[in-house]
Amino acid sequence: MVEPELIKKAQNGDREALVQVLREIETHIYRTAYYILGNEHDAMDAAQEALIKVYSKIHLYEEKALFKTWTQRIVTNVCIDKFRKKKPNVSIEEHEMVLKDNQDVEKEILSTFVAKDIEEAIAKLPEHHRMVVVLRYLQDFSYNEISTSLDLPLNTVKSYLFRARQQLQKLLHEYQKGGVQG
Known part of the structure; x- marks a missing residue:
């Protein structure tokens, strides 16, 4: 969870605070994009686009909504736009299985x-x-x-x-x- 003070600093032009905010939300943004779009490539593109939108519009954020809700709305809208532009490839990539110590x-x-x-x-x-x-x-x-x-x-x-x-x-x-x- 991003601290409200950090968000305020970012909104007031503090670049270091803005970078820290973006770092704290990037995993959640990517995860949402991945599960909506279904593949890594499209999710990375959507996450990057959403982070750029957060970066450029953070000054518009109002505290009446939770910051995580506001950012998730941005990434969701980016994903919706991607669906409209092209039908996404929803195939799930093969997962690498890492087994520890041959147990279980x-x-x-x-x-x-x-x-x-x-x-x-x-x-x-x-x-x-x-x-x-x-x-x-x-x-x-x-x-x-x-x-x-x-x-x-x-x-x-x-x-x-x-x-x-x-x-x-x-x-x-x-x-x-x-x-x-x-």
Whole structure:
């Protein structure tokens, strides 16, 4: 969490404070972009674009909203723009598996496959469902924060999450049975 004093300094032109703010938010920005767009290349582009927007618009930030909500809204909007420009490639890149000391190898492999199945299932969700899932479960946003970030009514957020959970449950059940194809 970025300290309010640091944000104020950045808004008042303190370059070092601005750099520190950007460093503190870059991981969260990238993570959101990755889960929305589904691949590393597009996520890096979106994160960079979002950080530039935060850099150039930090003076517009008002304390009535949480800073993390404000920045997540920026990255979400950047991702939406990317969806509009081109249909994203939602294939999930292969994950490298790092095994420690040969202990619990089977558990580690199972965990990796489950994580990959979850990522693939999230990538198959419609854009609006994917965004609320990413913000809620990967970024730990409250329903109100999601509502503010995406500029959606609270009940719409709840409805999207409900439908997304249903879709994920169905997709993961199909994965478990081996029934989902590309």
